[in-house]
Amino acid sequence: ETGVTQTPRHLVMGMTNKKSLKCEQHLGHNAMYWYKQSAKKPLELMFVYNFKEQTENNSVPSRFSPECPNSSHLFLHLHTLQPEDSALYLCASREQRDGEQFFGPGTRLTVL
Amino acid sequence: KQEVTQIPAALSVPEGENLVLNCSFTDSAIYNLQWFRQDPGKGLTSLLLIQSSQREQTSGRLNASLDKSSGRSTLYIAASQPGDSATYLCAVRPVGSGNTGKLIFGQGTTLQVKP
Numbered sequence A: 001e002t003g004v005t006q007t008p009r010h011l012v013m014g015m016t017n018k019k020s021l022k023c024e025q026h027l028g029h030n031a032m033y034w035y036k037q038s039a040k041k042p043l044e045l046m047f048v049y050n051f052k053e054q055t056e057n058n059s060v061p062s063r064f065s066p067e068c069p070n071s072s073h074l075f076l077h078l079h080t081l082q083p084e085d086s087a088l089y090l091c092a093s094r095e096q097r098d099g100e101q102f103f104g105p106g107t108r109l110t111v112l
Numbered sequence B: 001k002q003e004v005t006q007i008p009a010a011l012s013v014p015e016g017e018n019l020v021l022n023c024s025f026t027d028s029a030i031y032n033l034q035w036f037r038q039d040p041g042k043g044l045t046s047l048l049l050i051q052s053s054q055r056e057q058t059s060g061r062l063n064a065s066l067d068k069s070s071g072r073s074t075l076y077i078a079a080s081q082p083g084d085s086a087t088y089l090c091a092v093r094p095v096g097s098g099n100t101g102k103l104i105f106g107q108g109t110t111l112q113v114k115p
Helices: none
Strands: A004-007 A010-013 A018-025 A031-037 A044-050 A053-057 A064-070 A073-079 A087-094 A101-103 A107-111 B004-007 B010-014 B019-025 B030-038 B044-051 B056-059 B062-067 B072-077 B086-094 B109-114
Touching: A004 A087, A010 A018, A018 A031, A018 A087, A031 A073, A044 A064, A044 A073, A053 A064, A101 B044, B004 B086, B010 B019, B019 B030, B019 B086, B019 B109, B030 B062, B030 B072, B044 B056, B044 B062, B044 B072, B072 B086
Parallel strands: A010 A107, B010 B109
Antiparallel strands: A004 A018, A018 A073, A031 A044, A031 A087, A044 A053, A064 A073, A087 A101, A087 A107, B004 B019, B019 B072, B030 B044, B030 B086, B056 B062, B062 B072, B086 B109
């Protein structure tokens, strides 16, 4: 148990649906991350939040919309996705200084 | 632009062997380097974190070394077991990433340890 939980673990959605991914960390960290992992590609950083403020958006399409209401929760709102957005979406958290990043189990997303 | 490469992409060894996984990075200006393990379809488990000022870190049968000037890190696994079968990922935190803690990942080495 890493202390970072993600729901749902699996999600299948159509291109016109709207859904949200949820991440919660129980580690008292103040930085949270969304990553995308596609087949045969390195993990790609999507968004970074520090103390609830977005500090990095790695040129992510606007059909992905993050939300960080507090230091423990992070959401990724999805709308009008494309089949190529199918991937494993991973959330992570970290202490602010030089701490390790701890990852959740991921949400396996399939866009039909 | 920082790039991280892991060689080999896949490795199959018999149980009990000692083995070395390699990670190289193009820019030596890093804060730290982290090794992760990923089981199929699962999230990442942090194995070892090496700060830029350190040369190595050890945890049980795992030993990771860092040679920042040459842009290399190795993960040594002693007396490998079938339970070690997984994908091992290397990631660096580049200087200039500010307080984001941004990591740049390699593509991983998929290890299979045969009984």
